[in-house]
Amino acid sequence: MKLCPNIGCLYSHNPQTTQVCLKCGEQLLLNHRYHLWRQVGHGGFGITFLAVDEQFPSQPKCIIKQFNFPASSGRNSYQAMKLFRQEAMRLDELQHPQIPKLLGYFEQENRLYLVQEWIPGQTLKEELQENGVFNEQKIQQILKELLPVLQFIHDLQIIHRDIKPANIIRSSAQGQLILIDFGVAKHITATALLQTGTTVGSPEYIAPEQTRGKAIPASDLYSLGVTCIHLLTDISPFDLFDVTCDRWVWRDYLLPGNTISPKLGTILDKLLQNATSQRYKSATEVLQALNFCYHIVPQKSVNKLHSEVGVDYHRLRDLLATKQWHLADEETWVLMCQAISKPTGSYLFMSDIAKLPCEDLQIIDQLWIKYSQGHFGFSVQKQIYESLECDYVRFCSAVGWHLYNANSPPQWQFFFQNSSPLGHLPSRIWAGGTQWWRHIDAVAQRLTNC
Incomplete structure (x- = not known):
């Protein structure tokens, strides 16, 4: 049977040999083929x-x-x-x-x-309807397969603008995910980035800036994040956002047993940031974070809680074990000062970091890694920093730290929660000197030398 192409007719019972629609007389063969x-x-x-x-x-x-x-x-x-x-x-x-x-x-x-x-296969929307909610492993695989595709189109100055489960097909031939429906894709131009354009996309999935007609590559990343939490919960994205608190509450809708690790949760949370300045800037950056999360620093056993220079780490251990992140962060500063015989509360300069005994630095690092399950620690920060080619601005964005002018004093704002970004703690409250922002260089170098 042939379907009529007349949008006002769409009669579907035309015999195979018919050339015009039996209902409205429209030509059935398009472009003669x-x-x-x-x-x-x-x-x-x-x-x-x-x-x-x-x-x-x-x-x-x-x-x-x-x-x-x-x-x-x-x-x-x-x-x-x-x-x-x-x-x-x-x-x-x-x-x-x-x-x-x-x-x-x-x-x-x-x-x-x-x-x-034509790509034979099922969309992720159809998979969700047939098989139920996705688990962490499936979401991880979706991100790994689609992020390189998004980076490819963004490098060509194209924004898809309609990422959602119905526009992602799992090919039945190759099994890989295919991104379809570029019907609202928009060529990025200087004008497009500055002026409000036509708002297109699916309302449940589009980024806030896209609703105002100002889609950017990070808008696709936002939509990918919304896609993931919908697949994890099978709940409408509209219902996963609490407007009274102005935050996503997707974790509240996870089914029992479908737990999501803090590592993946942190990545999804950053994809879902309303402010583009707080979101990932590129698909490559998300992929780097994903690869880092699943090749995390191995958790080493802490064999001793007293160092050879006489520093006692029992209190730090107890604070970390009970997830008292703020007090543990302050205790870390105290212990670092003790390890190099500086008065408590003294700012540490790059030369001070170079003097930190390897044993003390390693004990502090291992305690943070152990009790955060690999989410926090100096080694975690070191890997993130090096994965971003030692770019301090990108590092701060990745770990959720605020940036300040080079001439400003090192004042800061941190979040002492389990859901804080990967590598957010220990904080930099102890960093001093005229080039205090280079502290991560000093810590990374000391860890390497140790």
Whole structure:
């Protein structure tokens, strides 16, 4: 049976040999080669069909997207038509194994049509409906597979703008995830970054700045984060955000037994930040954080709580064991001063860090790592810092530290919670000197030398 392409008809019972719709008289063969088989999607910018290409004897299947806005839609119609034509030009550049190929583009009966490769398989939305909520391992794999694809399109100055479970297909042939429906993809230009444009995307998944028509690459990362928490809970993203507290509460909706580690939770929380300054800046940065989390610093056993220079670490151990992060952070400063025989509360300079006895630095580090389950510690900070090519600005963004001008005193604001970003603690409250921001260099170097 053939489906009528007339958006006002869509009669689906036309016999295979019929050339015009029996109901409305519309031509059934598009561009002299394609006939529509069934509708597979419908959105604000058009309808998506599974079609058959009659030009080839094998009559292969393909995806055809029909774009049709009534003349009365005015400016919105113009903007949508502009986006669609733009997609047709840009999609040809997206040569990637996890993006459907563009097969053709044509106009017929005052409608625009885009022809793309058909990917047999299930969308993540369908997987969720069939198999239930996803676990941490599946979410981790989704991120690892899709982040490189997002980095690829962002490097080409393209924003997808509609990341959601229904637009991610698991190919039944290769098993890999395919990112589909670039129907609202937008070419990034200097103007686009500065001016408000057309708001497109699925309301449940789009970033706050995208609702104002100012989509940026980090907007796709936000939508990917929302996709993940929806797959983890099978709850509408609208219900996962508590407007009274202005925060995501997705953890409250996890099913018993479907626990998420603090490592992955921290990454998802950062993807979901409303402020773009607090969100990951690139897909590569997220991938680095993900790779680091699952190749975490090994937890070493702490064999002694007294060092050879006479420092007693029992109180630090007890504070960390009871998750009293703020008091443990202050105690860390006290113990570092004791280890190099400086008065309690003295600021430590880079030269002081170089004098820290290896044994004391290692005991402090191992205690933080052990009782935070690898979430906090100097070694954790060292790995993050080095993974970001020793860029202090990016490091601060990754661990959730505020930045200050070089001429400003080292005043700070930290969060002493289990949900704080990976590597957020110990803090830098002890760092002094005219170049106090270089403290992470000194700590990393001392750990290497030890």
